[in-house]
Amino acid sequence: MTLAPVTLIALVGWGMLVGLDLVSVWQAMIARPLVAGGIAGVLVGDVEAGLRVGALIELFALDVLPVGAARYPDYGPPTVGATALAAGGPWELTLGLAGAVSLIGAVLGGLSLQLLRRSNATAIQGAAAALAAGEGSAIRRLQYGGVARDALRSALLTVIVLGIAAGAARISLDRPTAAALTVVVVGIGLAAALGGAIRSAGRGRRRAWLLAGLAVGAVIALAVNL
Amino acid sequence: MKSRLRALLRLFAVQGTWNYERMLGVGMGYAAEPLLEELKLSDPQRHAEAVVRSAEFFNCNPNLAGLALGAEVRAEYDGDPGPQVARLRTALCSPLGALGDQLFWAGLVPALVGITLAAVMLGAGLWAIVAFLVVYNGIRIWTAVWSLRTGLAAGMNVAAAIGRSWLPRAAGAVAPAAGFGVGLALPLAAASFLRPFPLTAGLGALGLTALGLVAGYVGGARYGALRYALLAVLVTLLVRVVLT
Numbered sequence: 001m002t003l004a005p006v007t008l009i010a011l012v013g014w015g016m017l018v019g020l021d022l023v024s025v026w027q028a029m030i031a032r033p034l035v036a037g038g039i040a041g042v043l044v045g046d047v048e049a050g051l052r053v054g055a056l057i058e059l060f061a062l063d064v065l066p067v068g069a070a071r072y073p074d075y076g077p078p079t080v081g082a083t084a085l086a087a088g089g090p091w092e093l094t095l096g097l098a099g100a101v102s103l104i105g106a107v108l109g110g111l112s113l114q115l116l117r118r119s120n121a122t123a124i125q126g127a128a129a130a131l132a133a134g135e136g137s138a139i140r141r142l143q144y145g146g147v148a149r150d151a152l153r154s155a156l157l158t159v160i161v162l163g164i165a166a167g168a169a170r171i172s173l174d175r176p177t178a179a180a181l182t183v184v185v186v187g188i189g190l191a192a193a194l195g196g197a198i199r200s201a202g203r204g205r206r207r208a209w210l211l212a213g214l215a216v217g218a219v220i221a222l223a224v225n226l
Numbered sequence: 227m228k229s230r231l232r233a234l235l236r237l238f239a240v241q242g243t244w245n246y247e248r249m250l251g252v253g254m255g256y257a258a259e260p261l262l263e264e265l266k267l268s269d270p271q272r273h274a275e276a277v278v279r280s281a282e283f284f285n286c287n288p289n290l291a292g293l294a295l296g297a298e299v300r301a302e303y304d305g306d307p308g309p310q311v312a313r314l315r316t317a318l319c320s321p322l323g324a325l326g327d328q329l330f331w332a333g334l335v336p337a338l339v340g341i342t343l344a345a346v347m348l349g350a351g352l353w354a355i356v357a358f359l360v361v362y363n364g365i366r367i368w369t370a371v372w373s374l375r376t377g378l379a380a381g382m383n384v385a386a387a388i389g390r391s392w393l394p395r396a397a398g399a400v401a402p403a404a405g406f407g408v409g410l411a412l413p414l415a416a417a418s419f420l421r422p423f424p425l426t427a428g429l430g431a432l433g434l435t436a437l438g439l440v441a442g443y444v445g446g447a448r449y450g451a452l453r454y455a456l457l458a459v460l461v462t463l464l465v466r467v468v469l470t
Contacts, residue, residue, distance in 0.1 A: 025238065029335065055418075059415060062336060066331055073452060100459045121245040123243075131252075134277035135277075140259070143253060144242075145243075174470065179423065181463075184455075184458045186416075190416055190435040190438075191434065191442065192452075192455075204401075207405065212405075218413040220344075220413075
């Protein structure tokens, strides 16, 4: 895995924006793995690899409901980093390892979110007196500080995943092992998405719509011979 | 008008200081600042109290935070008693959280992501992603504008305004679309990802899917699928090392 400095900078910048989008700023859904991976694919010059990695990790992300104070993995920046690993080779052989790297990164991302939330709380405790006095400048400082910390977290997470990806690229897997990894991660990704959909559907008419979607999807897949 | 626009833009970063103590509180205070500027001129004492209240504990779905922000600011300008404004803020947390989560996180997002994933699997490429971003953000921005405007118009009567609005109906109506969208994507993803492999490999993947569903149903642990995937990758690598 060799990246030009400008590509590396672009990936880290994109990973930073993606990480910020998950919670702190805008939530425009660029943090969805499908979007993060697709654009990362453009940046590394292999759109297909980006879309494949993004689609695979999206299956895992569909299992997550980012509600309230829930703890969840951060899939966006790791998808960006893993796309660099998958690029340039046949996706059937690179996707499994890239997916595994992305999932490791997602766990690290989830932990980093907890650290961020704690550091935000510490900053607020430090500004308690100013907040109690109604100082608008204190609120602004806290807000800009929180966003800056999340930007740093996201960029660092992308760098770490790129580092893991660079290490993984040195592992020489034979073709059957690389293909087996792809099949394994795809199989479990499908379980994640389907499990999440079944849980969300509950027992009501949404479950009937889920079944209808599965049936229509299967018919289309057969019809177009995917 | 300018202050409303500034508040609206700041609302898009309402979770910028998310934490377990005040949750969205500081972000709400940041978004409230431009709207409270006129109060500073007319009633500095009230303004100082309003700024303190605006940054206290608050939590809801970020897409609907404008309803609470607008209602709170309107109540401050109307001179409603401070404790009443604080109670309004607290009372709005649960309904705005539940409605917003149902509408966006459990409804619109999985519905649109599912359709986008299906389109990508069918070869639409980056255009599907562009369409997803345009549609989602169009709805999100429109909702944010509507929320702030409705909150500012209703003040203490915001709960009634929400009850009369499109919001509860939409939250219920979007759920089937989410189920359908995700359902649509899964067979297409399975077919697209597994087609290059031999039938036995495809059946093996679907076996892992079934096993994962059972494990998730029985275990239900947080990060269940993620842990299961990492364990399966490790086992695959170990098996390959032993066999070769």
